Amino acid sequence: MRIPRFLLVRLASIIPVLVGVTFLSFIVARVMVPNAARAWAGLITNAAVIHQLTVEYHLNDPLWQQYGYYMYDIVTGNWGLSPSTKLPVLYEIENYFPATVELVIVASILSILFATVFGVYAAVKHDTKADHAIRLTYLSGIATPPFLAALVASIVFTHLIRVFPSGGELSPGLVAPRITGMVILDTLITGKFGLFANALYHIILPASVLAFLGYGIGARVLRASMIESLNQDYIRTARSKGLAESRVIWSHAFRNSLTTATTVLALNVSALLGGTLVVEYIFSWPGIGSFAVNSILNYDFPSVIGTTLVYAIGVVLANLVADVLYTYLDPRVRL
Amino acid sequence: MSQRLRRTTTSLMVQFRSAFSILSSLRTKPVSATGAGVIVFFYLLAVVVLLFGQYVLPFNDRAIDLAHELAPPSLAHPFGTDQLGSDLFRQVVYAIPIDMFVPLAIVIVALIVGALIGTIAAFRGGWADELLMRITDIFRAFPGLVLALAIAAALGASIANAMLALMVVWWPAYARIARGEALALNSKDYVKFSKITGVSQRRIILTHFFPNVTPILIAYATADIGTVLVLFSVLGYLGLGAQVPVPEWGRIVFTGQDFIQQAWWYPIFPAVTIFVVVMGFSLLGDGLRDLLDPRLKSTR
Amino acid sequence: MPERPGGEPPLIELRDLAIHFSLGGKTLKHDRGKVVHAVDGVSLAIFSGETLALVGESGSGKTTLGLAFLLLYRPTSGSVLFQGKDLWAAKGKELKSLKRYCQVVFQDPSSSLDPRMTVEAIVTEPLRAIGGFDENHYISRAVEILRLVGLDSPDLLGKYPHQFSGGQKQRIGIARAVITTPKFVVLDEPTSALDVSVQAQILNLLKAVQQEYNLSYLLITHNIDVARYMSDRIAVMYAGKIVELSDAETVIERSRHPYTLGLIRSVPELGSSAPLQGIPGDVTSATAPPPGCRFNPRCRFAQDVCKTDEPSLREIQPGHWVACHFAESVS
Numbered sequence: 033m034r035i036p037r038f039l040l041v042r043l044a045s046i047i048p049v050l051v052g053v054t055f056l057s058f059i060v061a062r063v064m065v066p067n068a069a070r071a072w073a074g075l076i077t078n079a080a081v082i083h084q085l086t087v088e089y090h091l092n093d094p095l096w097q098q099y100g101y102y103m104y105d106i107v108t109g110n111w112g113l114s115p116s117t118k119l120p121v122l123y124e125i126e127n128y129f130p131a132t133v134e135l136v137i138v139a140s141i142l143s144i145l146f147a148t149v150f151g152v153y154a155a156v157k158h159d160t161k162a163d164h165a166i167r168l169t170y171l172s173g174i175a176t177p178p179f180l181a182a183l184v185a186s187i188v189f190t191h192l193i194r195v196f197p198s199g200g201e202l203s204p205g206l207v208a209p210r211i212t213g214m215v216i217l218d219t220l221i222t223g224k225f226g227l228f229a230n231a232l233y234h235i236i237l238p239a240s241v242l243a244f245l246g247y248g249i250g251a252r253v254l255r256a257s258m259i260e261s262l263n264q265d266y267i268r269t270a271r272s273k274g275l276a277e278s279r280v281i282w283s284h285a286f287r288n289s290l291t292t293a294t295t296v297l298a299l300n301v302s303a304l305l306g307g308t309l310v311v312e313y314i315f316s317w318p319g320i321g322s323f324a325v326n327s328i329l330n331y332d333f334p335s336v337i338g339t340t341l342v343y344a345i346g347v348v349l350a351n352l353v354a355d356v357l358y359t360y361l362d363p364r365v366r367l
Numbered sequence: 368m369s370q371r372l373r374r375t376t377t378s379l380m381v382q383f384r385s386a387f388s389i390l391s392s393l394r395t396k397p398v399s400a401t402g403a404g405v406i407v408f409f410y411l412l413a414v415v416v417l418l419f420g421q422y423v424l425p426f427n428d429r430a431i432d433l434a435h436e437l438a439p440p441s442l443a444h445p446f447g448t449d450q451l452g453s454d455l456f457r458q459v460v461y462a463i464p465i466d467m468f469v470p471l472a473i474v475i476v477a478l479i480v481g482a483l484i485g486t487i488a489a490f491r492g493g494w495a496d497e498l499l500m501r502i503t504d505i506f507r508a509f510p511g512l513v514l515a516l517a518i519a520a521a522l523g524a525s526i527a528n529a530m531l532a533l534m535v536v537w538w539p540a541y542a543r544i545a546r547g548e549a550l551a552l553n554s555k556d557y558v559k560f561s562k563i564t565g566v567s568q569r570r571i572i573l574t575h576f577f578p579n580v581t582p583i584l585i586a587y588a589t590a591d592i593g594t595v596l597v598l599f600s601v602l603g604y605l606g607l608g609a610q611v612p613v614p615e616w617g618r619i620v621f622t623g624q625d626f627i628q629q630a631w632w633y634p635i636f637p638a639v640t641i642f643v644v645v646m647g648f649s650l651l652g653d654g655l656r657d658l659l660d661p662r663l664k665s666t667r
Numbered sequence: 668m669p670e671r672p673g674g675e676p677p678l679i680e681l682r683d684l685a686i687h688f689s690l691g692g693k694t695l696k697h698d699r700g701k702v703v704h705a706v707d708g709v710s711l712a713i714f715s716g717e718t719l720a721l722v723g724e725s726g727s728g729k730t731t732l733g734l735a736f737l738l739l740y741r742p743t744s745g746s747v748l749f750q751g752k753d754l755w756a757a758k759g760k761e762l763k764s765l766k767r768y769c770q771v772v773f774q775d776p777s778s779s780l781d782p783r784m785t786v787e788a789i790v791t792e793p794l795r796a797i798g799g800f801d802e803n804h805y806i807s808r809a810v811e812i813l814r815l816v817g818l819d820s821p822d823l824l825g826k827y828p829h830q831f832s833g834g835q836k837q838r839i840g841i842a843r844a845v846i847t848t849p850k851f852v853v854l855d856e857p858t859s860a861l862d863v864s865v866q867a868q869i870l871n872l873l874k875a876v877q878q879e880y881n882l883s884y885l886l887i888t889h890n891i892d893v894a895r896y897m898s899d900r901i902a903v904m905y906a907g908k909i910v911e912l913s914d915a916e917t918v919i920e921r922s923r924h925p926y927t928l929g930l931i932r933s934v935p936e937l938g939s940s941a942p943l944q945g946i947p948g949d950v951t952s953a954t955a956p957p958p959g960c961r962f963n964p965r966c967r968f969a970q971d972v973c974k975t976d977e978p979s980l981r982e983i984q985p986g987h988w989v990a991c992h993f994a995e996s997v998s
Contacts, residue, residue: 052505057517064521071521164398171653175645177597179604179620180638187631306510310601314624324513328520328605340517344508351508556779557789560843563737564793565766574792578783 042355046348051103053344058102061337062091071333074115106341112334114327121338125320129342130213131201132312132319135242136304138216138235142243143250143300146170150247151254152286158259167255170248178245178310185241186314196237199316202230238315245311246303250296257289298354302347399654405647413467416460437630446636450626455619459637462614466641469526470595473533474588480534481541482584486572488542489549499542506539512598519607526615529608533595544587548580590652593645600641616641676751677712678883679736679769679851684709684745686731704956705731707907708745710980715850718877718884720894720915722930723904726950732904733853733887737769749851767797770844774856776836780828786813787824790843797847812842815879816872834865838872845876851883858893870897891934895919903927906951906961909980913987923983923994925966960991968993 065071068091069082086092090101105111111121147170154166190198201215202208208215208231209222216235219228261267271277312321320339327335438448446455488499506514518532552558552575561571602608603617611618616637623634686706705728713719713736723729731740736747738754747754749765757765770793773779780789790812791805806824813823816838828836837857844852857873858866870893877884886897894901894915901918903911903926911924922928929946948965951957957964963973972992980990 048501049504049508052501053508056505056509056514060514060517060521064518066523167653168398171649172642172646175593175597175642175649177600177617177620177638177641177645179601179617179624180635180642183620183624183627183634183638187627187635191628302507302510306512309512309516310604324516325605328516328607333520336517336520340509340513343510343513347510348508555781556773556775557781557784559734559739560771560773560779561792561796563734563739563766563769563771564796564847565763566792566796570796574784574788575781579781 038359039356042352042359046352049348050345053341053348054103054106055099057337057341057344058099060340061333062089062098062102063095065333072112072115074333075331077115111338111341114332114335116327116330116332116335121334124323124335125338125342127213128318128320128323131215131317132308132321134214134216135235135239135308135312135317135319136301138239139242139246139304140297140301142239143247143304144297146243146247147250147254147296147300151251152258154251154255155258155262158262166251170251172248173244173246174248176245178241178307179314181241181245182238182311182314185237189237197234199234199314201234201318202227203234206230238311238317241315242304242307242311245307246300249303250300253292253296253299254289257292258286261286261289294354294358297357298351301350301354305343305346396654396657399650399657402647402650402652402654405643406651409463409467409644409647412460413464417464437626437633439630440632440636447630447632449623449633455633455636458614458619459616459640462616462619462637465526465609465613466596466600466616467644469530470533470592470599473530473537473595473599474592476534477537478541478584478588481538481543482545482580484538485542485545485547486549486576486580489546489553490568490572496546499546503539503543506536509536511536512601515598515602516605516607519602524607524610526609526613529599529602532602532607533598537591537595541584541588544584545580548583549576552576552579586652586655586658589655590649593648593652596641596645596648675714677748678715679747679749680710680712681732681735682710682746682748684711684732684735684747685743686728686735686740687743701955704907705740706735706742707956709907709909710745711902711909711912713851713883713885715883716877716881717900718886718898720886720888720898720901721904722888722891722894722901724889724930724950726906727904728907729887729889729904730855733855733885734771736851736853736885737771738766763797767793767847768850769853770847770849770851771853771855772837772840772844772857775860776833776840777828777860779840780836782828784827785824786826786828786839789828789839790846793843793847808846809842812846813839815845815876816842818842832865833861834868837861837865837869841869841872841876845880845882848880849882851885853885853887855887856889857886859888859890866893873897891919891931903930906956908961908990909988910962910990911988912980917987921987923987923989924991925968926962929965968996 062068068089069086070077072085072089073081090098093101109122111125113119114121114124117124150166150170154163157163186198189196197203206227208227209218209224211218211221215231216228219225219231308319308321309325310321311317312319313325316322320342324336324339326332327339435444435448435452436450438444438452440447444454444456446459449455449458484499488496515529515532515536518535519529522528522531555575558571558575561575566574599608600615600617600620603615604621606618606621609615609618619637620634623630623637626633684706685704685708688703688705689701707728709732711719711732721729721733734740735742738747742755749769752765754762754765784792787806787809790809794800794805794808809824813819818835818838828839831839841857854873858869861869873884874897876882884897886894888894898915900913901911901915902909903918903924905926911918911922911927918927919931922931926946929944932944933946935943946965951961951964957974959972959974959976960966960969960978963969966973968991970993976992978990978992980988981994982988983994
């Protein structure tokens with residue numbers, strides 16, 4: 033399949049951003065830190081380790097050289113050693129990564145659903161009580177500190193009304209086959225439907241909390257965009273031609289707002305990823321979010337830097353996908 | 368010199384007057400007005416606590432009362448007590464100044480720095496502008512919380528460092544907005560006139576740019592203070608912001624969540640307080656944005 | 668290019684000016700990389716005290732050309748000379764001191780005045796840019812200028828643009844353009860955005876101000892009647908080039924360029940119900956002008972040579988310049 037030229041260009045354009053991302057992480061990891069060797073050595077350390085790291089990371093070299101070594105390390109997969117677990121940071125991230133991907137995908141689907149339904153409905157019922165009520169709900173989603181949403185959901189749905197489990201990917205004692213690392217996918221592929229149900233049962237609550245925290249951004253933009261679309265002249269024409277209201281809303285106005293929606297999707301992913309930290313931690317979800325939080329609590333600086341990098345890469349890739357989608361959806365850009 | 372001073376003060380007074388007129392037109396949006404009310408209330412409280420803390424509040428000694436550990440909310444202890452029997456309502460109230468003023472300070476600094484850099488980049492054009500766009504792109508690749516955490520972790524846990532971390536994370540967004548507005552202004556006839564007449568770039572920025580763009584920036588900033596508060600409290604929650612014994616809502620939540628089984632009120636009340644304040648900012652900001660954002664105006 | 672009979676040098680002139688914009692960035696994909704020839708090889712001189720009208724339709728490049736006099740666009744080639752001095756070569760203080768002599772009045776009074784500035788600030792801005800005066804001087808000069816343009820109320824200075832009508836705002840625009848006693852003012856469609864009843868007032872005001880300060884005007888307009896009323900000479904522009912230049916009466920009564928003729932005949936005349944004759948075809952593409960004479964696809968006098976050779980501006984009679992191979996036979 034011939035890859036269209038614009039796609040190649042777009043793919044190439046993420047490289048400078050990724051380079052910039054590694055540069056910023058370098059600044060944080062080596063320059064901002066008062067004592068880089070000590071930070072990378074961890075809490076419990078001695079002079080020998082500090083000296084070894086100073087040599088290994090070229091910490092006494094001029095900055096540009098340091099950055100060169102740092103870049104090389106990143107690209108070759110040497111993301112440092114976690115002082116608390118003594119394991120390579122990248123190895124740990126690879127372990128925890130799939131769980132977060134899974135969670136974010138489910139949360140994104142829910143978030144898009146909420147945003148679409150609420151955003152469109154609010155736009156259609158513009159300036160009515162329903163509109164105001166909806167605005168209150170999605171604004172409160174954004175306004176809620178993540179630990180509040182997670183704790184409340186936890187209390188209500190796992191203690192008061194014992195509907196959902198309090199944490200983890202699967203009930204204790206259960207093990208899923210590991211192919212992609214994403215439990216939902218793995219159990220589905222291998223046909224273990226009992227485990228699949230169990231996994232679903234576990235993912236619903238954290239994903240819903242994540243979605244609740246983030247859907248507001250999308251809903252707000254979609255609502256504004258739909259209001260603008262619905263006021264356009266061609267909508268009035270469609271209505272006067274006697275077109276059914278639902279067709280007017282969905283086939284015409286919404287389609288035009290779709291491009292805005294995809295940009296919002298990208299924004300959403302960034303917000304969702306930010307939310308994973310606290311949500312995963314409180315729900316004991318074994319993803320990089322809780323890994324990051326635990327690293328912070330354990331003063332495990334290398335791991336913190338590693339997860340920061342992964343998050344940034346994730347956002348860049350998500351934006352890429354959104355951009356490509358946008359190009360396909362907007363004929364003006366394509367032709 | 369005094370005449371220039373008089374001119375600047377009159378223009379400032381005009382800005383204030385227009386700000387008041389905007390705020391009073393919020394009366395037409397009762398929801399936003401409620402938000403404004405909440406915010407004002409909390410800031411007044413913050414000032415009061417800051418100045419008169421120990422005299423005004425009845426629960427003024429950090430009494431450790433082991434007989435009443437983790438007591439549920441009551442008249443004597445509206446938010447209950449913590450694991451040492453110390454009153455939680457008092458702790459939450461004492462945290463008001465920090466949680467109200469720190470995010471405000473962060474946003475103000477980020478706004479000023481961002482606006483300056485964004486405007487200058489837009490007017491310089493060329494490589495300065497390109498560089499700014501690349502920088503903002505790089506910053507936007509990191510989820511705000513993640514980057515702030517990394518920076519705060521690197522610098523060391525303290526309120527000052529948390530503030531610094533958040534300022535660093537926040538300014539690119541304002542730089543981008545300011546740049547966008549500056550570019551739009553560049554094509555306005557009155558800016559063209561100033562350029563033709565030979566007005567210096569510095570003067571154009573001061574007399575044309577700032578009065579026209581500040582309202583928009585402030586509209587965005589208002590809702591932003593709430594978001595920054597959320598992040599600041601998460602930083603506190605994770606131990607990277609305020610340190611014990613400095614009271615901060617996020618920190619109280621973290622300590623409290625260990626006791627959530629037997630004393631759910633412990634983490635929930637401070638968390639709800641955060642929610643109420645942030646909600647106030649959101650409603651206010653949403654209302655302001657409706658009023659000042661030209662894009663939405665046509666749909667009224 | 669022409670000198671006045673009498674040998675007087677021009678006040679301000681363009682020599683072989685070309686302004687090309689390359690499209691990039693925010694343009695639609697299929698337009699990217701193309702070059703817009705807004706102005707192509709134009710030489711034009713304006714003398715002190717005269718009004719030269721630059722007439723053309725949208726897309727002709729007249730606004731670009733007019734504002735090029737004021738250094739708003741960097742020329743791709745050619746030069747702008749004020750009293751013989753190359754303006755793009757001048758720097759710093761010298762440039763600033765020359766800039767005060769060249770001013771502009773824009774088309775739309777609603778968007779040409781900063782809505783957040785007081786009338787006093789707007790009008791004194793050019794004066795303050797020169798600097799060196801004390802506050803009272805600025806204010807007294809502002810009052811004086813505003814009185815000149817017919818605005819006289821007491822608390823005028825503290826008001827804001829939105830408190831005035833379109834005509835009044837345009838007067839303010841004129842006031843700020845002449846407060847520095849310039850020598851040359853570009854009028855970019857000064858009445859197009861105004862109600863017809865107000866237009867005459869503004870035009871007359873402009874004439875009066877011109878008398879008062881012995882100004883030169885470059886009047887950019889698409890309205891032939893306005894051009895005829897205001898100007899000494901008229902230059903007709905099409906697709907980035909000047910196609911006809913002469914004194915006003917000649918251009919209107921005895922035009923020798925097919926495009927000018929078409930323009931004049933397409934304007935409805937009060938009292939006559941003669942059918943209007945439009946010019947067939949579309950305005951030429953800015954990025955891909957046709958080879959040869961740019962007007963040839965729409966010209967009813969076009970011959971083969973018009974499709975290959977671009978006619979240059981030639982003086983078919985003293986003071987009457989036309990860019991057409993068959994200017995003599997056109998009428």
